Amino acid sequence: MYVLLWTDALIYLLVLVVIGFALYARRWEHLRAPWREVVQSRLGTGAAVVLFAYITIGLLDSVHFHPRLKGEDAQAAEPYSTEVISLFDVIVAPLREHVEKTYSAPFATHLYARETIELPDGREVREYPRLQYGGAHLQDPASDRIPDILHTSAIALVEALGVWLFCVVLVVGSLARLAGKTMQDRVRAIVSRRTVVPWDVILVTSGMLIACTFLVAHLGVKYHMLGTDKVGEDVFYQALKSIRTGLVIGTLTTLVMLPFAILLGIMAGYFRGWVDDAVQYVYTTLNSIPGVLLIAAAILMMQVYMANHEDSFTSLESRADIRLLFLCIILGITSWTGLCRLLRGEALKLRDIDYIQAAHSFGVGHFSIITRHILPNVMHIVLITVVLDFSALVLAEAVLSYINIGVDPTMESWGNMINSARLELARDPIVWWSLTAAFIFMFGLVLSANLFSDAVRDAFDPRLRMART
Amino acid sequence: MGRQALLLLIGAQMALSACTQVPWNDPYPAADAEKNILYDSFSERPKHLDPVRAYSANEYVFIAQIYEPPLQYHFLIRPYQLVPLTATTMPRPVYLDSTGRHLPDGAPLDEIAYTLYRITIQPGIAYQPHPAFAKSDDGAFLYHHLTASDLKGVHTLVDFQHTGTRELVADDYVYQIKRIAHPELHSPIAGLMSKYIVGLSELSETLRHAYDKLARDPEQSVYLDLSDYPLEGVKAIDRYTYEVKIEGTYPQFTYWLAMPFFAPMPWEADKFYTQPGMAARNITLDWYPVGTGPYMLGENNPNRRMVLVMNPSFRGELYPAQGEPGDEAQGVLVDAGKPMPFIDRAVYSLEKETIPYWNKFLQGYYDTSGISSDNFDQAIQFNTHGEAQLTEAMVENGIQLQTAVTTSSFYMGFNMRDDVVGGDSERARKLRQAISIAVDYEELISIFSNGRGIAAQGPIPPGIFGYREGEAGINAYVYDWVNGKPRRKSIGEARRLLAEAGYPGGRDSKTGKPLILYFDSLDRGPDTKAYLDWLRKQFNKLNIQLVIRSTDYNRFQEKMLDGTAQIFQWGWNADYPDPENFLFLLYGPNAKVGKGGENASNYEIPEFDRLFEKMKDMDNGPERQAIIDEMVDIARRDAPWLWGFHPVAFSLYQSWYSNAKPNLMANNVLKYKRVDPVLRAKLREAWNQLVIWPVVLLIVVLVASVIPAFVTFRRKEKAAAL
């Protein structure tokens, strides 16, 4: 039974907007040109491929439903389980369902802490119990484990290589056909980096991603690749689930703030006078209130609302989801002022430009001047701000979770992972894998987002463009 | 560039050799290294230090060392026993009938109208030096009529030059009891004590009127001279004797006499602190206590640290001469008969995070520590008999371990007013019983507290009268007695109960809808995520979906007061070692909803209430035990709580710390403690050897990476110059 969460709906909306924009941009050369430049940047393209992988996981994780019950329960009046899971959960079901009792190290076969075990003869001993799932297929873990890991990885890599080669052939073939050249010629062009689009980077990056996917598919089922946490959940699964949270915070926040920032910013610059005064007053006031306080107040407010409307939030997911949405909105409110100020300045400049003055004297209405002339001319600023803000927002989530005003504590997020991992660092022997997992995944996303946004900025910022030519 | 690096290296080495005594990472001033100081921490700033307002453990840590109520708990003897502190003997209750006639001991309860406690204190006890007592040569108080100009430049108590002291008298105790009724102070026990102390509620009324009549600024407190307002039930008989008259009987009253609420308060202090301008400078009784105890507050900076200093006018109480069997071997009787206190100063630093705290303990900068679940494996291992022992690393460092089952309960309550889980119906009862079986507290204890706890069989923790050991003490609704041990019933049994309750397979048999329950919890952030996940897993065993409604503190309190919570987590820490203090948590008239009491589940069963009223006034004995057994059985059957668990406190002590016997009832324990500062300084130095090479390495790498750049720079420049 399908479930539509608030953030899901907004994500779909965002996807539609992006697709719409892409279709629109295809038609205009001046919009296509900078994108072509982005695609040509080697680092930018590599980053884009990684981002694409993250986004795919995030999107798969944004289709929620109640799974159908199995067995005798399937005959019930409503044969659906009460829990809400996502398409992604179905794909990685083994990761989700292989829950141990408590901590275990990456690729471990035993728990990380000793426990009192009652032997058949009634004696009690303290030792490390075997894991229920991790390496459970091994007869003698001590000697079999490493060969088994190597063996499984080798199989995975061979399979990955096959799939990758298939992709390469597919890509090169279609390139050759498009360009009307032979495949050999195209391969040589790609290897010697003579193609306009850096296909070598794309192919190598996606090759690595494919290899990772296959490794996970093979090893993740047999072992806990990044260990388990305090209640035995697979850390790798948590890190994957956190991707959606990070993406939602990074993108929806901007989506929420954009209409306000654009409308108010342009209006202030275009109309000047009291409109300008009013808008400036609003953003200076909002800007000078410390953001943390605003966020804390909003989160508290939402809790009051939820406490008063208990019936509307019956499931855990819907509660966590509404909190996430609220967080996005409030982060949007604290961050729209910067863009608004930039747009105001730009609109101030633009309104004095000849052709807008001319349009004015021909009696064109304010609304059409703004939408037809000013808005298209400030879009590059909007785009640059959006991509630059993305990584900052992903990082901010972690910090907010630390002050206890971030996403819901039951929601998987890197911030929550880091936060609980702080305590694990003090353990001895140290539990390092949660922190490491959060670090790797977060770093991957933020780094690729940063590299990609650099490419976008280089391509779109007219100042930088001038400097280069 | 290379030369500079060399200089840096030399500099680093010189700095290294310059300090041999005190480690670099010592957070305390170097001069204090070998002084007789105890180092401890506090995690939350105390809200109140006024003995009539303070009511939590983190406040008692300080004020119990400063204020002396008439009684105290014996430091060594178990079960806990009250002994005189400033009193000369233990007060004996005297029973009176309604005409005021003395009744013999053992008179029937319904004849007793009042109980009289007469307390005589030791003469010659003096207050700590304090400006409130300072007098000029002609005997007038120096600081009782301060003007705005006098207060210029005054920010703390230390800014008053002169101090004085005076002898403790019975009137001071009477004064303090009157302060319970003071409208400005909101004493947490005002409501409770008004029910017992004769005339306290009338006094409270009178004081309220008098207080409202005084024209005042809400930011400023006023001086109400309490000696002008008599309290019927509490009188000073002579200089050293006073008596307290109680309505009916209240045997638990003597326990209250060991709490700071009943410590003495000199009127001079009240007068001194309520002068205009003092509150604006944070100079209030709530921040600067005045007591007769072994310590006084030397530095009060709740933002960073609190320092207790030995009280120079302390009378010199003696360390108890006798203890339990085994105390001799434990070494806690070495100081028997010696005058206390032993430690000159106690420094409590603010430490909010557990990690730095634990690390500093390991580095020797704290003298004692608890063990958080995350440090457990590092400190403790279990031997083949399943007994907790210190790990080798700890033993090597001479750290000692003490364990004690706490007299507290962490339980999960059902709101008995809820439509689904509450009520006296068979359906709801079976549902509760099923959940009681499903939520596996043994697993909770093992995962979240490393086995430091015992699963509760009922409301009364071990160590309190009424607790039963062994087979007789198990909760037969949840456990079976197998192989000399309680064993939780199987999940199948729970499922059967659930089906009988009308939810076969976790679905309502009538509507076919899944059963969804709600757990109301405090939003404590990601740290509790693991716990909440675990809890959901427990309910999942029965196919019940548990929805966590986490909210902030206020919303949670509100829900509890309105009775809109469904399932919640709660805890109780004993005020005194009497079963009444636990069973009253299930007493109907004490319900949370509507009455604001401590019965958080709003459990209300007439039979239980009737037995409670009978039990509370009885003396410990077989008769009382029988009634308690009956009550506990009623409660177990109804299962208004998952009885939860009683934590076992593990504390670690450094080798230089002695007389470390844990006492969960007494708070005034600092005076018994002793440290060996010389040993401490030596060990600290040994444990905190500098590891300097990574820094040196880093500098070398940095320099090495700069050199080629520098060379290129020079070359480029030369090329440009050519």
Added chain:
Amino acid sequence: MIAYIIRRAAYAIPILIGINIVTFVLFFVVNSPDDMARMHLGVKRVTPEAIENWQHERGYDKPLLWNGEAPGAKRFIDTIFFKKSARLFVFDFGRSDSGRDIGYDISQRMWPSLAIAIPSLFIGLLVNITFALLIAFFRTTYVDVSGVVLCVVLMSISGLFYIIGGQYLVGKLLNLVPISGYDSGLNAIKFVVLPVIIGVIGGIGAGTRWYRTLFLEEIGKDYVRTARAKGLSERGVLYKHVLRNGLIPILTGVVAILPLLFMGSLIVESFFAVPGLGSYTIDAINSQDFAIVRAMVFLGSVLYIIGLLLTDISYTLVDPRVRLS
């Protein structure tokens, strides 16, 4: 000039009033006087009368913004808002809800915050400018590319990792400095070193990258080319022209944040148990002490506005072409 400053300062007044009202409303939407009383009276044995008394005593039993029952001007004056918030305009912060004098607490806690913030800022500035100049000097070489990539890498690491890692490494493994805490006077140095280092390292990525673009922009300008054509050495060009002109936006940026240094850093202070204003704010939020939150918001806003004003002034000082109007 003076007239301009006065006018700008006058503009600040409606903004401050707005902030005051916003914080007031935000806080009371979520935090009724009932809640505050319960928070302060504790958990055990709290009666409804005690709550009523507490409110009466602290003046929280009045209407929030408008007292319809009172006559005349008292309608506005006899409210919680006027009694509690209006006094902030004369910097009278009053007493916190737990009874302490806020002004005194702020004056005490300001110093630890500054002791960390000021060295972090200046050392960070020095380090970032050095690196940026170095990278600018080696522009279009592998040093430039790898430098920029390194900056992006450093930027992509969450600040929390720097703190957790730093504390673990320096404080625990190497025993170089105390793990956390604070002391007054010169004793503070050993406590401040680690937070400052972490602050500087955490800022290198973003700072260096930004300064590099500023310097590169400057290098691309005509006058630099002219200077180089005149035969000035590369070092001379960098020091004399690029650094000097590039510093203008850097310094004006610094001026804007100078006043905010007083507010301290929320995260660093709570991790290192530094009793500064940052941890003061966090504690107040957690314990729902409205009086402190209100005071800190007000202080922060005033400092922010001062920062804006200082930026404007510093622009005119360094660049005569900009006229204040």
